[in-house]
Amino acid sequence: MTVSTESASTPSPSRSHAGAGRAGRRPHLRPAWRSPLLLAAEAGVAFAAALVLPYLARSFKLDPLNRLAQVSGLAAIQLRFAVIGLVLVAAAVVAMRLRGGRHFGLVTRFASAAIAGLASGFVAAGAVVALLGTPWPMFGLNGDSGRIVEWSQAVAHGLPSPSPVYPPAPLYTLGYYAQWFHDGNTAYAFKDLQILGAAAFGPLVYLAWRMLLSPIRALAFGVLPAFALIDAYKPYSQTVLVLLVPVLVAMVIQLRRSGTDGWRLLLLKGAGFGALLGLLFLTYSGWFLWSAAGVLVAALVYFPWRADRLRGLAFVAVTAGVFAAVAGRYLVTLLTEGQTTKDVSFRFDNFTDPAYFLMWRTDMPGKVTEWPLPGEFGGMGLFAVVMFVCLGVALWLGLRKPMVVTIICMFASAWVMRMYIASHMYETQTVQLYTRTNNQLLYCGLILCALVAHLLSLRLAERRGGAADGTDGTKTLGGGFPNPQGAVVGALFALLFLFGTVSSSMADRYMPAKENTYRILPWVSHTVQKLDGKCPKFAPGGVCTKEGDQAWVAMIQ
Template sequence: MPDTALGTAALPTQATPVDPLPPQRPSPARPYRLLLIAAEAAVALGVGIGFMLWARNIHVNPMIRIGQVSGLGRLQFRAALVALPVLGVLLYAAHRWDSDRFRLLLRFGCAALAGLGTGIVAGGIAVALRGTPWGLGGQDGDPGTLQGYAMSLLRGEGLPDLYPPGFIMLLAGWTKFLRHDHVGFALKDLQLLFGAVFGPFCYLAWRSLLRPAWALAVALPAAILFLDPIRPYSHLVMVMLLPLVGRLLTELTRAAGRPVRALLLRGAGLGALFGTLYLLYSGWFVWSTPGVLVAVLALTPWRRGRAALGRAAVLLGATALATVAVAWPSLYRMATNGTATVDRYAYFDVYVDPAYVVGWRSDRPGLADWASWPPPGDLAGQSGFTLVLLAGVALALALGLRRPAVVAALACLVSAWVLRFWFAGHMQRDQAVMLYPRTTWLILYTLFTLLVLSVLLSAEGVGSLWRRLTADRPVRLPRYLGRRLTAGSLCGLALFAAMAGSWAANRYLPTDPERHSMGTDAWRAHTLQRADGSCPLYAPMGNCGAPHGYWRPKDSLDVTIWCGNVAWTNWTAYCGGRPPAG
């Protein structure tokens, strides 16, 4: 995670810039640099996990609204106790300390805020599940499927044919060694743990490309927005994949100047990360790979001679081999069984305008109806936020089309966009959904990333223009101005993290299933018996049911689309044909 300069070095470029740059400070010695990286990661992870554990002793009744509001209030109070000292020291350092000490403090402050952002969400989930050993969803839906696969693996029945095995293996191991065959209880542990580290891992991935404040500007909003605590591993793969693709493209543009040994090590490291992410969830690779391949071809140094091409081949070959070596179990199953597996499950987002990509309702839309969603916009149905995102895309492409980070975001955006409409356009003919609504998250993520990068590139462009205008008569801006702007911006980001984190946590607090909201999953966790047969502490009316056995999930035998969460009276209007009997 290089601590590079704010401008050109923060977003590496293939071509040498024409504008003169200020002299760069020498990089710290390698052992010291590695120590800083480890310390930064430890701070981010420590704050995220620590805040989640701290929230577990918030004593409220999560099944009543007064208790829920009290829990959210305590979360915000505790978050303020963590954030205010960090921000206070940063503001003091911005006004009183020199640049070197401020930069050192800044990286740890950004790491702490990255951990606190999703720590608030994970802490909210801990409040929502207080009094029950079960995780979100209980034994229903995707949580039940994961538990069934994990117990099947523990019984020696092997892994599923197509579903990525990484999380299932982790859940099985956690159950065996820490939860003693209570796989539903183990799932709760992992939901909380993955939720707590979601922001830190997203931030650390972006630190491989950007300086701390810019990395936080991308990672913090994205982590809170895309964190899905029911199955947090899937979206964790998405938020990490994009910056790692950007890192690969950056290394590709620099391959000609690196020794072969360094290229082998860097390629193997990136490949191991890609392979690990693929084992956790492969969908994002499917939607991103076509565009990434085009980006690799575009940034390959074709005109720099055989030596440069050979080094690029070494980097790409090492990356590919390491990816295959780590992800081989899942890649083999995908190659042998992928074409035989068809997704036919339709939920709320399948029924809405496929060109709407700045919001989603998943399969818990609450009281919303597809005819009233998406919400009305200001210009031809597009909201002001959408227009801001599109302006960011235009600016990023105008200023940074040769930058690897911009190219990576653009490649994933175009690839997911094209495949989204391919699957949507053939849905009726093929009677297959193929998970295409999930590209909404990837598309919105790339749009937001390009927006932040456009601000970075604009700041870089303003600095370059200032140097040109003052070339004959140098006029230096106050050196403290950048520090104070950065510290003030972090205060704004911290306030956003508190508000957005509370919004995200509030969505998953228990609500009656009749409301059909995201809080249904926490409600279900409170309606299952504990290991001793007693009901959870806050079971509704003191009633709960016995958990069922764990069986290996079977592939659906449906040959037509299954309309999830659709009443029989609306079945024909939504999916055609007759509603199912029973």
């Protein structure tokens, strides 16, 4: 189900076939059956790399509640991350020099996949350090963690979900995982899935963007922006968001190209998109609400109205039909019972400027005085100004490209839905999770900022006569640049340390501390009495209770 963005943006089928012919002449893609195998190998490398750092962190000897130990733990993870990453960069340098760089594309493909896995593995390793000595998940049996543990316990025993509107996939996954590996103990199993879910974040996002971009571009322009949202507490919700964007973009691109595929391939792709979207919807449905209007507009814009209308309709019908078969029952539940579900919990962000979305402070914002922080330009900081400028530049350079237009539409859709719900807050006295649109707006904005560099490099490549499709692993930042392979090595080196810094920051936000931030979540985990009646190894003062430290209740704002 791989779709090349640049060839997909070309309206003429003949030009698309010509591009396919050029791609077919690339040595590393022949014979044709090797491409799926290489993609599978990429996936294997990414997921294997994601598990390395969490596995190594299990042997750390430190007290996770001691700040000095936490810093040492983060540095130990960073050291291993950097050493492994530098080996990958060195392998790319060696491949560039050996045999005329014949295997350079293959090596950089696997290096990009490995770095994506290592980066999310870093965050997962931080979660391992934060939960050393306790079998409980973050937050123990409190808050969302406690409800998920309780609900998954029910569905695992064949009972109906206590919350029919909550996405069923996480509950069933946790329930069955607990039966297989923890004798049905969903609480202890949730700790595993928090760590594994954070580790899988990078590989999943990387593979989703590989439907659209070459390896190094997928890493830089798709995976990197997603790390502003990586979450070790409930990893599945943010993972669905960062996967949904490239999947919907790829679907719109395929809709536009409906006439270039044979009927069998077209229907198979429609079924694939329907099944994938259905699975994502069952895992977390909120992002579909914020994105729906924008994707509908993009689909109408790129529907093949003049020619191949029948194929376009067939693709849409098969996609919708398979989606309904996978997630239709849950969708009906949301449309009926979900109408009576009201969110009346007003938190910190519900009392701040609704136009500010660049950082979500969570339900426990920590020490905050004035928020949003005053900016230099009309209250906005430089980061906001640069992002909005990049939105305009991306649309300017990519106005004919469905990838850019679809993401712009998703951004606008989330913005309108956010303001609609917020504008009715006073009247309805409900929140309806509108502040969660922060994440979609930020992610779409960051992607578009990154795509400015992508589009500029393609324009430069076209003018200098280099490869302009962005799909050749040997020319990923490249054709048209002096020493394009050197540009790829430089990008890998820079991305390695940028990922290392971002991942360390995101891991640090979950280091246990008794304070009004998300650090309270793992702190509570160390204060909950184990099932055998004993306290976790590092319980503060050796004291624990059945519910754990409840100081967090007074911290919710």
